[in-house]
Amino acid sequence: KTRRIAVSLSKGGVGKTTTAVNLAAGLALAGYKVLLVDTDTQGQAAYMLGVKPKAGLTELMTGEVIPQDCMVEARERLSLLAGGKSLAGVKRLIARKDFRSEMMLTEALSPFDSHFDFVILDTSPGWDVLTINVLFYVKEVLTPVSLEVMAIQGLLEFCRSLASVQTYHKDLSLRYVVPTFMDKRVKQSEEILSQLESHFNSRLCPPVRYNVRLSEAPGHGQTIYEYAPGSPGAKDYRELVRKVCGNDKLW
Amino acid sequence: KTRRIAVSLSKGGVGKTTTAVNLAAGLALAGYKVLLVDTDTQGQAAYMLGVKPKAGLTELMTGEVIPQDCMVEARERLSLLAGGKSLAGVKRLIARKDFRSEMMLTEALSPFDSHFDFVILDTSPGWDVLTINVLFYVKEVLTPVSLEVMAIQGLLEFCRSLASVQTYHKDLSLRYVVPTFMDKRVKQSEEILSQLESHFNSRLCPPVRYNVRLSEAPGHGQTIYEYAPGSPGAKDYRELVRKVCGNDKLW
Numbered sequence: 001k002t003r004r005i006a007v008s009l010s011k012g013g014v015g016k017t018t019t020a021v022n023l024a025a026g027l028a029l030a031g032y033k034v035l036l037v038d039t040d041t042q043g044q045a046a047y048m049l050g051v052k053p054k055a056g057l058t059e060l061m062t063g064e065v066i067p068q069d070c071m072v073e074a075r076e077r078l079s080l081l082a083g084g085k086s087l088a089g090v091k092r093l094i095a096r097k098d099f100r101s102e103m104m105l106t107e108a109l110s111p112f113d114s115h116f117d118f119v120i121l122d123t124s125p126g127w128d129v130l131t132i133n134v135l136f137y138v139k140e141v142l143t144p145v146s147l148e149v150m151a152i153q154g155l156l157e158f159c160r161s162l163a164s165v166q167t168y169h170k171d172l173s174l175r176y177v178v179p180t181f182m183d184k185r186v187k188q189s190e191e192i193l194s195q196l197e198s199h200f201n202s203r204l205c206p207p208v209r210y211n212v213r214l215s216e217a218p219g220h221g222q223t224i225y226e227y228a229p230g231s232p233g234a235k236d237y238r239e240l241v242r243k244v245c246g247n248d249k250l251w
Numbered sequence: 252k253t254r255r256i257a258v259s260l261s262k263g264g265v266g267k268t269t270t271a272v273n274l275a276a277g278l279a280l281a282g283y284k285v286l287l288v289d290t291d292t293q294g295q296a297a298y299m300l301g302v303k304p305k306a307g308l309t310e311l312m313t314g315e316v317i318p319q320d321c322m323v324e325a326r327e328r329l330s331l332l333a334g335g336k337s338l339a340g341v342k343r344l345i346a347r348k349d350f351r352s353e354m355m356l357t358e359a360l361s362p363f364d365s366h367f368d369f370v371i372l373d374t375s376p377g378w379d380v381l382t383i384n385v386l387f388y389v390k391e392v393l394t395p396v397s398l399e400v401m402a403i404q405g406l407l408e409f410c411r412s413l414a415s416v417q418t419y420h421k422d423l424s425l426r427y428v429v430p431t432f433m434d435k436r437v438k439q440s441e442e443i444l445s446q447l448e449s450h451f452n453s454r455l456c457p458p459v460r461y462n463v464r465l466s467e468a469p470g471h472g473q474t475i476y477e478y479a480p481g482s483p484g485a486k487d488y489r490e491l492v493r494k495v496c497g498n499d500k501l502w
């Protein structure tokens with residue numbers, strides 16, 4: 001049964017794209033068939049994977065290109081539906097729809113998503129009609145959150161917005177909270193982590209440490225497993241893949 | 252003559268709000284009358300200043316509250332027009348307007364902004380109708396950018412989007428580029444900084460170093476000058492205030 005997971009938080013720069021890309025790539029390496037959908041006008045997922053697709057999510061949703069030609073095989077078992085500035089046009093289409101506008105993404109993806117074991121969606125910061133579409137499409141939400149006061153504030157606000165969607169979409173749940181930019185030398189880091197533990201308990205994932213390799217890998221168009229397979233960043237994202245699969249024997 | 256400066260970049264988490272708040276507060280401490288306008292649905296500027304306004308930018312733009320009652324005196328000589336989730340309604344108003352929708356913010360602020368020496372605007376990540384309104388209101392743009400590949404990618408895309416606005420708004424210029432999260436121990440940091448120097452030369456401001464005090468101050472509702480006046484963060488933002496005022500004798 002295909003698992004649909006949104007990597008989402010309204011707060012900017014907490015590691016959504018880094019997490020979506022390395023989670024998706026890690027699942028593909030573990031043998032699963034994965035579709036990564038970039039719903040962000042920034043279109044950063046394609047850049048991080050070193051690919052330059054001619055068509056992507058926009059062309060799929062407008063119907064101007066057939067699904068097979070919108071997807072790019074970014075890696076073995078990893079297909080990408082790229083984002084980018086053209087998604088602004090898709091948002092206008094959604095906003096103009098008279099009814100069930102929140103289902104436009106679901107209608108575009110459902111015809112073929114069962115081909116995959118996982119559909120991972122990277123999302124933009126903020127909250128708009130495309131965010132809502134993503135949240136109606138998925139059942140599971142994974143929120144990366146950096147261990148800083150203003151990111152926790154963003155998480156609080158995001159949870160409130162999520163709750164309003166959940167009243168209409170009962171199957172939706174915040175399944176994973178992933179602490180990012182963990183820095184053991186920073187006292188605040190530990191304090192915020194323990195606050196998250198008491199609030200989210202089993203939903204809290206092993207933290208991803210601050211590791212400069214994670215910010216360097218995109219410059220080479222490589223995943224962390226390709227760029228620095230022995231780095232703390234690679235180890236931490238493998239842990240996340242194990243957690244999401246429910247299998248700590250992977251690799 | 253009032254200076255209107257947008258603190259803006261589509262990329263998330265590069266220090267827009269931290270910069271807008273500490274630049275505005277620094278200018279007020281230097282003796283100037285400052286209005287800080289938060290145009291972000293995240294509404295983080297008020298939180299960082301430790302204030303909880305009952306009305307803000309939304310109420311100003313819908314006209315439901317008079318301007319004086321929308322502004323909060325956050326500090327001596329520093330007024331705040333707070334943002335927040337209610338701005339989503341303002342965006343819908345803007346999107347529905349038949350003509351000159353890009354001037355709605357200008358029409359709301361112009362009646363009283365000459366009362367101030369500086370109007371500093373904090374903006375949301377991404378790019379939407381409110382971003383466009385901000386860019387039509389100001390003449391000067393200040394972009395904070397963290398010294399990482401994906402933030403530089405965001406800056407490139409932002410400059411392209413800015414250029415399309417500049418064809419219609421000739422007075423608009425990207426006046427300041429502020430490198431943030433500078434970490435001298437990280438080799439990539441230095442390399443990216445020198446790339447920015449060769450591209451932006453005199454527009455490049457002295458960098459703001461990574462300093463955990465900057466991420467702790469919001470937890471106390473204090474500016475960096477109140478929370479840790481001797482810290483690298485306070486020193487770097489004072490330098491930015493001097494640069495923006497064109498006066499390195501300040502303080």
Ligand SMILES: Nc1ncnc2c1ncn2[C@@H]1O[C@H](COP(=O)(O)OP(=O)(O)OP(=O)(O)O)[C@@H](O)[C@H]1O
Pocket residue numbers: 011012013014015016017018019040042123124125180181182208209210211212213214215216218233261262263264376399400401402
């Ligand atoms: N654990 C980490 N250690 C070091 N750098 C990281 C880590 N995670 C992400 N980064 C870097 O931090 C920056 C922000 O990460 P990323 O772009 O993934 O966040 P985002 O939430 O997708 O941002 P946006 O809100 O703009 O979409 C990027 O330059 C990225 O390479």
Ligand SMILES: Nc1ncnc2c1ncn2[C@@H]1O[C@H](COP(=O)(O)OP(=O)(O)OP(=O)(O)O)[C@@H](O)[C@H]1O
Pocket residue numbers: 010011012013125148149150151262263264265266267268269270291293374375376431432433459460461462463464465466467469484
């Ligand atoms: N120079 C710095 N050193 C250390 N931490 C910083 C620095 N600048 C900002 N921060 C922290 O980094 C995080 C992101 O900063 P901030 O919220 O100002 O970015 P932003 O661009 O406004 O984000 P968004 O895109 O969500 O609006 C915050 O937790 C902030 O406290």
Ligand SMILES: [Mg+2]
Pocket residue numbers: 016017018040042044123124
């Ligand atoms: Mg992203």
Ligand SMILES: [Mg+2]
Pocket residue numbers: 267268269291293295374375
């Ligand atoms: Mg901000």
